[in-house]
Amino acid sequence: MxxxxxxxxxxxxxxxxxxxxxxxxxxxxxxxxxxxxxxxxxxxxxxxxxxxxxxxxxxxxxxxxxxxxxxxxxxxxxxxxxxxxxxxxxxxxxxxxxxxxxxxxxxxxxxxxxxxxxxxxxxxxxxxxxxxxxxxxxxxxxxxxxxxxxxxxxxxxxxxxxxxxxxDSAESLASYLTKQNRYTTLAADMALAAGKRASFGRIAFSPLVRFIKFYLIRQGFRDGLPGLIHIAIGCFNSFMKYSKMLERQKSDATLR
Structure with a gap:
């Protein structure tokens, strides 16, 4: 050296x-x-x-x-x-x-x-x-x-x-999706702990905004089919994160 x-x-x-x-x-x-x-x-x-x-x-x-x-x-x-x-x-x-x-x-x-x-x-x-x-x-x-x-x-x-x-994770798509499911649960827990809340707007529009930003503006389409699948999973992750937050919010409200 x-x-x-x-x-x-x-x-x-x-x-x-x-x-x-x-x-x-x-x-x-x-x-x-x-x-x-x-x-x-x-x-x-x-x-x-x-x-x-x-x-x-x-x-x-x-x-x-x-x-x-x-x-x-x-x-x-x-x-x-x-x-x-x-x-x-x-x-x-x-x-x-x-x-x-x-x-x-x-x-x-x-x-x-x-x-x-x-x-x-x-x-x-x-x-x-x-x-x-x-x-x-x-x-x-x-x-x-x-x-x-x-x-x-x-x-x-x-x-x-x-x-x-x-x-290069070298993992299968199935294991990748399993990991993403775990990550969205953790992300939902962290967001709720920070005082954030899910709403119709976030559930409906967060995936769309993510798609426009990364697939169109940052040209994810140039990565071919892997690029499309990658952003599709990312958009679904946004949807699931806020959906899990909403589930927790409703559950907490029921317990009160």
Missing amino acids: PATRQPLSVAIITLNAASQLEDCLKSARFADEIIVVDSGSTDGTVALAERYGARVIQQDWLGFGPQKQFAVDAASHDWVLCLDADERVSPALQTSIEIALQQPSTAAFRFPRCNRFLGRYLKHGEGYPDWSLRLFDRRQARWSDDAVHEKVETRATIGQLSGDLLH
């Missing part, structure tokens, strides 16, 4: 990720440390991580935000790059990170994430550039406590790097 580069830890959270983790670990070997926080894998994830020299810590599941922050806190270095097991650092992004850490201009950096869906990397619409803030100095940034849709929070100016973070 360049002699002047800030030392870097890569933090990854895992659960039964053996089928996806190896490419992630290979792409992260330029870092000075890889730390894997595992929440009880039974499929060889831990052995795979250790084979690539990662330091593995077992931690019961805390929710996405708290689990990622636990990994950040356990890292040896203040500069941390957070990855998911189904992501990998492209060569172009690695170069950008190496250069940025020689003389950091700020304490947090974001970069585009390119999502593979139904065999195609989406380059338009909702799937790209999917800006992701994942590289930061933990003394000036931290993960939110959100159970889903977690994000890095910082008061620092956010720098921007070139090169894609490649996201």
Whole structure:
């Protein structure tokens, strides 16, 4: 590594990720440390991580935000790059990170994430550039406590790097939909806890606004059939989130 580069830890959270983790670990070997926080894998994830020299810590599941922050806190270095097991650092992004850490201009950096869906990397619409803030100095940034849709929070100016973070979940459409169903439930719970309420307008028009924004204005149609299916699921997620909120609101009203 360049002699002047800030030392870097890569933090990854895992659960039964053996089928996806190896490419992630290979792409992260330029870092000075890889730390894997595992929440009880039974499929060889831990052995795979250790084979690539990662330091593995077992931690019961805390929710996405708290689990990622636990990994950040356990890292040896203040500069941390957070990855998911189904992501990998492209060569172009690695170069950008190496250069940025020689003389950091700020304490947090974001970069585009390119999502593979139904065999195609989406380059338009909702799937790209999917800006992701994942590289930061933990003394000036931290993960939110959100159970889903977690994000890095910082008061620092956010720098921007070139090169894609490649996201390839390699999951079936059925498992993807199962995960989306779980996420919409969590998102509905979070919205209600924040004092938000569902309404006819939100249920009816939120999916439409989402379709216009991502499929038409941001040209998701250029990603072909995978792009259409991706935005259709996204619109349905909006519909289900507010529908689940409405269900909870009616249930709570009945109990009063």
